[in-house]
Amino acid sequence: AEFAWTGSFGATDTGLPIIGSVPGHPRVHAVMGYGGNGITFSQIASEIVCASIAGRGDADANLFAFKT
Secondary structure, eight states: OOOOOOOOOOOOTTSOOEEEEETTEEEEEEEEOOTTOHHHHHHHHHHHHHHHHTTOOOTTHHHHSOOO
């Protein structure tokens, strides 16, 4: 091929992104694995991360948390 392009989309088994504190690093937050749905999940991520930084809980946080 004269030209080639590729794009990678990270996705989880559930199809949901991972949003929240990185295990063992409570001050490091990850927002990843959108699988192409960034507009929807970025709003959810902003709410979850903002609540975490402020020391509040978020009703949806467990749905998107790292599974350990």
